[in-house]
Amino acid sequence: xxxxxxxxxxxxxxxxxxxxxxxxxxxxxxxxxxxxxxxxxxxxxxxxxxxxxxxxxxxxxxxxxxxxxxxxxxxxxxxxxxxxxxxxxxxxxxxxxxxxxxxxxxxxxxxxxxxxxxxxxxxxxxxxxxxxxxxxxxxxxxxxxxxxxxxxxxxxxxxxxxxxxxxxxxxxxxxxxxxxxxxxxxxxxxxxxxxxxxxxxxxxxxxxxxxxxxxxxxxxxxxxxxxxxxxxxxxxxxxxxxxxxxxxxxxxxxxxxxxxxxxxxxxxxxxx
Amino acid sequence: xxxxxxxxxxxxxxxxxxxxxxxxxxxxxxxxxxxxxxxxxxxxxxxxxxxxxxxxxxxxxxxxxxxxxxxxxxxxxxxxxxxxxxxxxxxxxxxxxxxxxxxxxxxxxxxxxxxxxxxxxxxxxxxxxxxxxxxxxxxxxxxxxxxxxxxxxxxxxxxxxxxxxxxxxxxxxxxxxxxxxxxxxxxxxxxxxxxxxxxxxxxxxxxxxxxxxxxxxxxxxxxxxxxxxxxxxxxxxxxxxxxxxxxxxxxxxxxxxxxx
Numbered sequence: 001x002x003x004x005x006x007x008x009x010x011x012x013x014x015x016x017x018x019x020x021x022x023x024x025x026x027x028x029x030x031x032x033x034x035x036x037x038x039x040x041x042x043x044x045x046x047x048x049x050x051x052x053x054x055x056x057x058x059x060x061x062x063x064x065x066x067x068x069x070x071x072x073x074x075x076x077x078x079x080x081x082x083x084x085x086x087x088x089x090x091x092x093x094x095x096x097x098x099x100x101x102x103x104x105x106x107x108x109x110x111x112x113x114x115x116x117x118x119x120x121x122x123x124x125x126x127x128x129x130x131x132x133x134x135x136x137x138x139x140x141x142x143x144x145x146x147x148x149x150x151x152x153x154x155x156x157x158x159x160x161x162x163x164x165x166x167x168x169x170x171x172x173x174x175x176x177x178x179x180x181x182x183x184x185x186x187x188x189x190x191x192x193x194x195x196x197x198x199x200x201x202x203x204x205x206x207x208x209x210x211x212x213x214x215x216x217x218x219x220x221x222x223x224x225x226x227x228x229x230x231x232x233x234x235x236x237x238x239x240x241x242x243x244x245x246x247x248x249x250x251x252x253x254x255x256x257x258x259x260x261x262x263x264x265x266x267x268x269x270x271x272x
Numbered sequence: 273x274x275x276x277x278x279x280x281x282x283x284x285x286x287x288x289x290x291x292x293x294x295x296x297x298x299x300x301x302x303x304x305x306x307x308x309x310x311x312x313x314x315x316x317x318x319x320x321x322x323x324x325x326x327x328x329x330x331x332x333x334x335x336x337x338x339x340x341x342x343x344x345x346x347x348x349x350x351x352x353x354x355x356x357x358x359x360x361x362x363x364x365x366x367x368x369x370x371x372x373x374x375x376x377x378x379x380x381x382x383x384x385x386x387x388x389x390x391x392x393x394x395x396x397x398x399x400x401x402x403x404x405x406x407x408x409x410x411x412x413x414x415x416x417x418x419x420x421x422x423x424x425x426x427x428x429x430x431x432x433x434x435x436x437x438x439x440x441x442x443x444x445x446x447x448x449x450x451x452x453x454x455x456x457x458x459x460x461x462x463x464x465x466x467x468x469x470x471x472x473x474x475x476x477x478x479x480x481x482x483x484x485x486x487x488x489x490x491x492x493x494x495x496x497x498x499x500x501x502x503x504x505x506x507x508x509x510x511x512x513x514x515x516x517x518x519x520x521x522x523x524x525x526x527x528x529x530x531x532x
Contacts, residue, residue, distance in 0.1 A: 005355050009367065011412065012352035016370045019408040020359065023385030030388055077285055080278045094516055095286070100469045101512045102505050105489045109497065110292030111306045137372065148288065195463070200374065209378035212471060218380070226380055233357050233384060243388070246381050257376055269462065 027250075031243035037097070043244020052228060052245065059224040060252075062121075062139060062189075062208035066146035067154075070203045072195065073147070074154035077197075080254060082162035096152040108145050108216045115141055117215075137219030145213040147202075153202035161195030162188070197263045201256050209249060293509065300502035307497070316502040326486065326502050331504065333399065334468060334484040340462035341406035348407070349414030350456055354444075356415075357422045362386045368419075382409060385475030390477065397479025405477040406470065410463035417459030419454045 034040040081092050083272040099107060099135055114120045115136040135141045164189065173183045211226030218224075225245065232242030277393055283346050300318070306309025321327060356367045374382055395401060425448060433443035471486035489501060 004357060008351040008356070009294055009355035009359070011348045012367070013406065015348060015411065016367075019389070019404060023382075023389040026388040026392060027385045028380065067430075075283065079283060086415055087278050088351070091520065094520075096289070097465065098509075098513065099518070100295060102296060102509045103471075103485055103489060104469050105486055105493070106296055106497070106501065106505055107292045109307075109489075109493070110295040110299075113295055114291060116308065116309065151285075151289070169392055205376060205378055209380050211380065212490075221302060226378075228378060229384070230475075233387065239388065239391075240385065243355050246384055249378060250381060253376065253378060253381075260485070 027243045027246055029243075030208065030239050031247040034240060044247060045202045045241050046241055046244055047248045051223075052225070055225045055228045056248070058139070058222065059226065062143055062146065062224070063204055066150070066207050067145045067200055067204045069143065069147050070151050070154040073198075073201065074151060074158055078155055078158035078162050081159050082165070093156065096155060099152075103205050104149065104215070105212065107212055108149065111141070111145055111148065111217060112136065115144075136217070137221060139218070139222060141217040142214050142222060142224075145217045146207045146210065149213065150203040150206055151208075154199035157198040157202065158192060158195040161192045164190055193263060197260045201260045204256055205253055208252060287356070287508045291327050297500050297506045297509070300499065300506040302397070302499065302502075305496070305499060315358045317499040319508075321500040321507075323502045324498070326483075327485075327498070327500055329506060330488040333482060334486070337399075337406055337484060338405055338464045338467040340404055341410050341467045342460050344407050345463045346456060346460045347411035349459060350418050351409075353415055353418040353422050353452075354448075357419070369458050370416050374409045375412045375416070379409075379470075380476075384472040387476040392425045397477065400480050401475055401477045401479065402482065402484070406426070409473060410467060413462040413466060414459035416453040416458070417462060419453060421455030425451055445469050517524040 031043050032041070047056060053173050084092070087134065112119075116122070117134060117136070118134075122134075136143070169189060169191070170183060174189045178186065181255055184252070209226045211224060211230045213254075214222055214224045214227055228241050229245050229249070232238045232245065236242075273429055284335070299307060300358075301313050301315065302310055303314040303316075305476050332363075345392060352367065356364055359367070369419060383405070386401075386408070388400050390397060429447050430443055433447045434440065438446060445452065483491075484505070489497060492501070
């Protein structure tokens with residue numbers, strides 16, 4: 001009986017080995033060989049070249065800034081949402097999932113229309129005689145695109161960890177004389193850290209590795225590490241270099257995963 | 273006052289999230305072909321959409337991929353959950369670890385890794401390669417939605433059903449499956465949405481001649497997006513919105529259990 005039940009995991013076991021583990025090994029394989037198939041570290045070391053390290057540095061900076069902005073926007077929002085009545089729960093989640101049904105590229109492209117020199121936002125600002133904003137094709141526009149696209153990934157896990165908070169603990173803190181600030185700093189925030197950690201990784205990783213947002217809102221002048229890798233694969237057809245740079249990228253992803261698993265030991269902070 | 277600030281803040285975020293969507297809906301009625309100018313109101317793009325076979329084919333591919341990948345991922349994922357839940361700790365850790373890889377890894381790396389796999393095995397890039405890729409990144413969404421339901425299960429109901437003479441399969445479908453259903457449904461929906469919205473992984477695993485809406489839009493980015501595309505997105509968005517409103521208005525079931 002027990003063995004029969006284990007068989008149910010068979011398809012997934014085969015699937016994950018074939019389509020998750022082996023492909024990752026391939027990336028490492030290609031990353032460590034040159035075009036003739038000999039072992040080399042050149043593809044990894046290529047990250048040190050000025051253009052690649054500049055791209056990585058810009059990616060790091062922009063993704064860090066957008067993660068911080070996402071966190072600052074999402075936390076108060078999650079707190080407000082968590083205080084709403086329980087049967088609105090589903091509705092809230094839907095509000096954040098719904099935009100995903102409008103194509104991701106088109107949504108980002110719409111920001112181009114909104115941000116353009118004579119775009120919608122500037123027209124409104126002009127009408128109100130306010131100074132106009134000219135951020136299209138700059139780093140600021142890319143950050144905006146990142147925050148826009150990844151904000152739901154920050155809101156949902158924080159919201160989930162706050163909604164699960166035991167009200168009695170908060171009431172107990174109040175009864176024991178803690179004021180609002182103390183209750184927040186010593187009770188609410190520490191208990192929501194799993195959600196925050198999960199949100200931070202869910203925003204940081206896609207922001208670090210995107211190549212689409214920078215292509216649409218950065219006017220192809222600002223190259224992120226994602227753009228460099230994409231070009232190696234689709235235009236230069238240099239899979240070895242592309243794989244080598246991907247390995248470097250993965251090191252950063254793994255680092256952020258290790259940090260998050262240390263901070264969130266029980267794996268409570270899931271988006272789902 | 274506090275309530276006012278809360279409301280105000282939610283409204284601002286709401287505008288931020290939905291401003292681009294409103295823009296696209298407005299653009300779908302724009303007579304002028306460029307995004308920069310408003311050329312007057314028209315519904316002609318909606319008519320032309322249904323004559324544009326390239327877009328309709330991309331739509332068909334997108335929907336078929338989403339449906340097939342979500343279905344297959346739901347079956348594989350749910351079956352795996354049933355087994356994993358009763359496994360030894362080491363195996364469970366292995367499976368959950370593997371499940372987290374596509375969730376946490378960058379889409380670009382997942383895409384590239386699959387591309388290298390297909391290249392090494394000499395597979396022809398086309399619909400099948402995209403489908404395999406979509407199933408791969410969809411299974412984790414199903415597992416992460418079903419697993420919590422699995423853990424909440426009361427073992428005794430299943431044992432009781434067996435004591436009362438039900439076979440394991442019958443007992444499963446009568447007792448366990450209904451409990452898992454909300455999680456399975458959520459997983460399917462998440463998988464479908466993720467497949468529909470994916471661009472990056474499709475970009476690396478597709479072959480020439482096969483396009484989804486995302487890859488079609490990406491190639492059009494440089495030439496200029498056809499306004500029919502805005503019309504199509506508007507139709508999709510409004511359809512989903514209406515469906516969701518109907519589902520939400522429908523008499524709520526006792527325990528909704530949709531903990532997304």
